[in-house]
Amino acid sequence: MVEKDAVRRGYDGLAEAYAADRSEDGLGTEVLAQFLGDLPESAHVLDAGCGQGTPVLRDLTASATATGVDISRAQLELAAESVPDAALAQGDMAALPFRDGVFDAAIAYHSLIHVPKGHHQDVVDEFARVLTDDGRLLVSEGPTEWSGANPDWLDTGVEMQWHIAGVAATRDHLRNAGFVVEREWNTPESVDKEDERWVFLSARVADDD
Numbered sequence: 001m002v003e004k005d006a007v008r009r010g011y012d013g014l015a016e017a018y019a020a021d022r023s024e025d026g027l028g029t030e031v032l033a034q035f036l037g038d039l040p041e042s043a044h045v046l047d048a049g050c051g052q053g054t055p056v057l058r059d060l061t062a063s064a065t066a067t068g069v070d071i072s073r074a075q076l077e078l079a080a081e082s083v084p085d086a087a088l089a090q091g092d093m094a095a096l097p098f099r100d101g102v103f104d105a106a107i108a109y110h111s112l113i114h115v116p117k118g119h120h121q122d123v124v125d126e127f128a129r130v131l132t133d134d135g136r137l138l139v140s141e142g143p144t145e146w147s148g149a150n151p152d153w154l155d156t157g158v159e160m161q162w163h164i165a166g167v168a169a170t171r172d173h174l175r176n177a178g179f180v181v182e183r184e185w186n187t188p189e190s191v192d193k194e195d196e197r198w199v200f201l202s203a204r205v206a207d208d209d
C-alpha cells in the first residue's frame, strides 16, 4: 500500500533524527508509567510501532517479556541497540506476525496515527486477536480526525505522513473489536506545547459472560 510504504520509507530515512527529537517531558510518559505499573510483573507486552525502543520497551520491568514490532528496519536497528533484551520483529500492525492470545498487554504509542485510516479497525482487531482473554491495551490518538504529510519532517528532507482517526472513531474501533474502554487521558505533547494534544485510551478485552 502506497501510504504504508511512505511511512516505512520515511522512518527508514529519519530514524536517527526522530530518536533525537523524541520528547519525553509530556504527560504521556506518566500515562505510560501508570499503565505499566498496573500490569503483572511478568507480563508479556507487545510494543506495536516500537520505533527506537523508547520509551515503552525500555521502561518495562526486568521480569516482563518484551516484544517490539515495527514496519521500519532502521527503527528496529535502533531498538536493538537501546533494548538488547527485547524480541523484535519487522511487520505491519494491521497483520501482526504473532499467534492468537500470546500477549498480556499491547501498547501503540504514537504509531496507530501513521496507519492509513481504512486500516485502523484492522489494527485494533489484531490487538484483540493477539491478547489474552483479560488483555490490556494502551493507544495514543489525536483528539480529532486529521490526515496530512510533511515533505521535510524534522528538517531531514524526508516525507512523513499521518492518518489520525480521532478519538471518537477510535472508541468505535475498540468497541467493535470487543474492548471495553476503561480510561482516557487528554494530554499536551510536552510542557511547552500545550495546544498540541494527544488522547491516550486504555482498554481491556471484554469478558464474554
Ligand SMILES: C[S@@+](CC[C@H](N)C(=O)[O-])C[C@H]1O[C@@H](n2cnc3c(N)ncnc32)[C@H](O)[C@@H]1O
Residues within 6 Å of the ligand: 004, 007, 008, 011, 022, 048, 049, 050, 051, 052, 053, 054, 055, 069, 070, 071, 072, 075, 091, 092, 093, 094, 108, 109, 110, 111, 114, 115
Ligand atoms: C512516531 S514513531 C513512535 C515510536 C515509539 N513508539 C515512540 O513512542 O516514540 C511511529 C512508529 O510506528 C511505526 N509504524 C508506522 N506504521 C506502522 C505499521 N503499519 N506497522 C508497524 N509499525 C508502524 C513507524 O515505523 C515508527 O517507528
